[in-house]
Structure formats: structure tokens, C-alpha cells
Amino acid sequence: MKYMVMIAGNDEAWDRLSEGEQRASFERVRAWWDEHSAAGEIVEGYQLQPVSTATTVRQGPRGDVTVTDGPFIEAKETVGGYGILELPDLDAAIRLVSSWPGTYQTFEIRPVVER
């Protein structure tokens, strides 16, 4: 099955880490990502720039468009990256994201509609 995992983190908690800690966390995640990509479990994915760079575009009913600064939901945890996973079932997906080696994060796993 194909899943999308949205990786949400707490920007403030991340900012409190020292540069060395941030770098070490990146390195662990990179190695982990490469390993599971090589195994075919992570199909693709990206880390996103911080939420301060987000822009929200809202379409109105008459085709009018409003552009605003920021994410579409204001929350403590914001999406900092995503991955597309190819795994046999939900337990396998839960197992994979549970082994995330970086600083602690929250993950939302959603099955992808496959047509």
C-alpha cells in the first residue's frame, strides 16, 4: 500500500537545539532516509522550508483568490516535511516512522488514493 506521512515538528523546540545538535539530528535522519529509500520503503519525499515561508492561497466560490502569509492552519506543530511510503500495511508504516532517528516529531500517516 501507498501512504503519505506528514512529519510535523515543533519549530520552537527545534530552534532551542544547539547548532551541533541540529547537525547531528540531520545526519541521522539522512542516513535513515537513504537506507529506507534504498529498500524501496520510502518512494520520495522532501524536507520543507520553515513554516515562516508558507503562503496560503484561498479560492473563493466565484474564482476570486486571496493570498495570505502563513500556513492554512495555525498550530503549534507544523508540517516540516513529507514522504511517500510503499509498505504492506499500516503496522509496517507505524513501525517505520516510529524508528525516525531525529529529534522527536509527530507523524500523520494517510493512505493515498490509488486509481
Added chain:
Amino acid sequence: MGDWEVAEELVQEAAVSALEHWPRDGVPRNPGAWLMTAARRRAIDTLRRDARFRDRLSVLAEEANGMERPIATGGPLEADDRLRLIFTCCHPALSREAQVALTLRTVLGIETPAVARAFLVPEATIAQRLVRAKRKIRDAGIPYRVPEGSELPERLEQVLAVLYLVFNEGYLASGGEVVERRALAADAEWLTSLVVRLMPDEGEPLGLLGLMRLHLARAEARFGPDGSLILLPQQDRSRWDREAIAAAEELVERAGRMGRRGPYQLQAAIVAAHATSPSYAATDWARIVALYDELLEVQPMAVVALNRAVALAEYQGPGAALAAIEPLTGRLDGYHLFHATRGELLRRLGRAEEARAADQRALSLTENPGERRILEERLAASRGDPRPRS
């Protein structure tokens, strides 16, 4: 998932086939070997209502309980399938409400209207809950299997939590539909014994089974002839089933020899300490408080701390207990038993005015008729009134 849907289909089919064949051909010699849990439960439920089949029912129950390991004879679903079904229904990706509804409907084979009545929820709500849960199982790819290794403890905990919730829903029933809801306690106990048989190396299912049986062994004394709730100090201990208590205690001890004691084993050990005491006055409160301390270590919850305080009141007096529960106010303010306990402690300390206020608050927070009656009696007694209208 395909497997899941197939399993579910087979449950229904097995039940229908049992209902059609048993009355005609008699109960097969080893029904457990070929019949799926739900099918057997549903059949038993039907048999229960029919006095003509009472003898068959006891034979069936005996065979089911005496079976060490169900023997596979190429029937549609085998023991492992049952276990997989339970774990699928109690997957943590499903809400607790959905887990309970699915377990009742799919594993125990209880019809949707009966599930709705048991939980005092409209039938349409339960039906919708079931549809949503089944859709999530399929669309999110919740597997139809028993988890292994490091996943097992957390997942087993989910299963046991659902079983204990269903048990309590039945055991504590005192409102309408009492008989039907009491059957839930028996169903949960039966299913727990099944988990114990299928996972013989796990201590917690055994602890939970012991806990349930310790409750059931004393159920007779827990309710008055009018169905009213009787609290532990006032219970007639001669109505407790000593033999059943000893057998349940044995289970708890067996679980204890399997390694580190989990929350169900510790709760069972606490209940066993009560159940084996000849009188309320003779209760070994020091031991009970120590067991609560151990329980708090594995389950640091405010409700556990509250129960510990109840034991502490008997051991070191109401003053110590009141001091122990005051820090819980923030977390338990919406919980009726917190206020009921506080009321009782305040009354023992001679602080009548505050005690009444606490009882009033408790009364405003519970719908359970048995509990309401006790609180109303307390309030009436504190005003010097006779018993309130019942």
C-alpha cells in the same frame, strides 16, 4: 483488507450454520474446534434464551473452557484467526469507541441493536461507528494479524483495555436492560479466557482474567435484592463464592510468576487481598497500600492515586487520605468518585458542611442509579431526613 472481510463473512456464516444445525443434529462433540468465537457466542446467546437447550449449553461451555488448545480440523477459521480478529478490532488506529463496538459486533457476534442498548447509544450511532471503523480497516490497511515482538505489549494492552471496559459495562450495570448488560460481563470474561488460552506466556491476560473472576465471585453480594449497590464494608461476605475466589487467586499468582507484574495483575492482587479477608475490619490495609504504590509506578494515573487514598484512609486515617487527594483536584474535578471520596473523608473528619458540598458535586456528575441512590442517602442522612424517595 481481503482477509478481514473474509473473516467477517465466515463469522456470520458459521453462526448461521450453527443455529441451523445444532438444534437438528445436536451440538457437535468438539464445537470449539470448528466454530469461530462469534459463531459460538451467538449460538450460545440464542440457546441461553431457550430453556430446552439449557443442558446443551452447559456441555458446550464446559467443552469450550476445558479445551487446552483448540484442535484445527480444517474448519473455516482456527484459533489463530480468532486472535487476529481481536487484535484487528482493537487496533490503536481505531478510536476506543470503535474498538469496543467492533469487538462486540464482530468477535462476540452481538447484534447492532443490542450493542446500542448496552452502551445507551442510538442504534444509528453504533451502526455508523461500525461502518466507519470497517472502512478505515480496509482503506488504511490495518493488518489482520497478531503483532509480534516489541509491538505486542502495547497492542495487547489495547485488547485488554477493551475487554475490561466491556466487562465493567456489564458488571456495573444497574440501569435498564440489566440482564442483557450483565451478559456482557460474561462475554468479556469468556473472551479473556480465550486470549489466555491463545497467549499462554503472557501474564497480563491471566491477571485480567483473575481480576474479572474475583469480581464475579462477589457479584451476588454487591447488589441488594432491589438491585441497589452495596459498598464493600457493608457486603455480606458469606455470599461470596470462596471456591471461585481461591481459583481466581491461583490465576493471579500464576501470572505473578511470569515476570514483572503489570497493571491488571496488580489490580487483581489488590482485589484478591480484599476478597480473601474475613471481614472489612480485618483487611490488610498496609499490604493494599503497598500494592497501590507498586501500581502507581507502572500506571501513574490520578484515578489510581485516588483509590490508593481510599485504602490509606483505613490504614493511616482520613486526614492522611484527604491530604493525599487534594493535589488530584485539578485532574479529577469532573470525576464523581473523586468528590464522593472527598465527601466521605470530610464527613469522617467532622467537616459536615464541606462533606455535603462534595456529595452534591458528586451527585451532579453521575447518571448511574445505584451510585445516585447511595449519594442521595448520604445527603439525606446528613440533613437528618429519612431515606429519600427511591
